Amino acid sequence: MRPFDYKLIHALDTVIQQQSFEKAATALNITQSAISQRIKQLEQQVAKPLLIRDQPLRVTETGEKMLSHFRKIRQLEYDLASEIMPQDNNATLPIHIAVNADTLASWLIPAIRAVLSKFPIELNLQVANESSTQDLLKKGQVFAAVSSQKKSFAGVKVTPIGTIDYILCASPNFIKRFFANGITKDSLAKAPSIDYDQRDTMHSDYLKAHFNVRRGSYPCHRIGSSEVVVTMALADLAYGLIPTTQANEHIQSGALVDLKPNDHLPMPMYWHSWALERGIQKQMSNAIVEYGRKNFKPIL
Template structure:
């Protein structure tokens, strides 16, 4: 039998990335929250927290967090039905999603449920191939991912395909690609990447132009919307979802540099098999909207 005060301490530490802030959230002292972690580690017979930056759960800690999150979801769905006269408390829902989905179709998917229900939403932005790790660690209860196979206790649903194209402004094309997009012209043209973990651009250039990431330079900007702004401003070229830039492509504000070289990512939605109530409604809206908007 678990003492859920101990599990809530673990959850608060991982969410706040600080023992001090976690203690304040739980209205206890820092020494008390440290003691709770120590007690939990003694109970399971192994460490549950890696005291690093960022603070990370161990494999055992991930399993405990995942269990705690699932129990929270079940309780949040059950209590309003058992105690309808009590004041409602927002249902906390954590979802992991990639930046491109968030910038295109995901907001439209979640809006009906978020507008209707009392929800405290935590959207965790991760790369599309690593969002599923947030389910594994217990930080999220659902995820948009390029990974098809679900984790144990979860189900995956096909959403559709997200099509990317390499774009720039007309002025940028004239300045850097007047002789075409080639291995040589790419070496002098500034690109944009989301961060050092983002391999989409480098994989695309390597596949189509046999050019290594060290052979050209690339800005780092952690915003899908900023990609569009920088490309339209004529200071860089980049890969963008066609769904995000339909108006820009139609108006000529952005040009598809390589219409014969597209990149397609298949997207899936992962959710807990026991999802119900508000979580189930949210999951259904994400699946319905994703399948309707993704090609």
């Protein structure tokens, strides 16, 4: 088998990152036709399609494996250059991480601030539900993922970050309007709730477990923003589950009320990362795990 020409895989990776043949050509300082030719050569070598020319541009399963391998190789090259030629290594290192929206909105940046300040990093964050972020890791799109799932797959190590409680919250005015006589099936059928998106079942699972209320039997906003969940709750427009990392300050100020103080929803969080990580990626992993151990409850 012929060895891979990594400039061909680099072309594929750049097209996916830029989501444009034209922008990828500019980034690599070659023509757009040269980009297409490189990807075609690579597809001919493996005798399989690698790029799905759709919107958004995405790779096939074989393409995912190739990009995963390529990004690991780039990390190893960067680390080697840093060790043997530190004075000449001025290149930035792309760091791809999958996170859930609540993590991104609250604690991720404080956790990795020191690493971002110390090294020339290009941070690329992909946001997904906390139960599915590791799918992006499996596809090779990221080197690590914050996930609520403990189990992973070969080539990945899993480290506990900690447990974050989710609190069912509403503003005092919202409570007066909808829950003046308590939280019941009747009041829940009228009170607007809020989810992150259609795939987020955390809120509906919680209502089913604690109030025997099924999804679809109550009004629910779906807005795709963790920050807006808090904003709408503060604006007396909805109630919902908010992590302590975002809710505590508002509960302490009285702007939000804990509707079920004895029934918080514990969410264990794990850090999934390449088993062979080293260098900057390892420092990134260490920073996130250490932050969790200092600021969150241990996973039971």
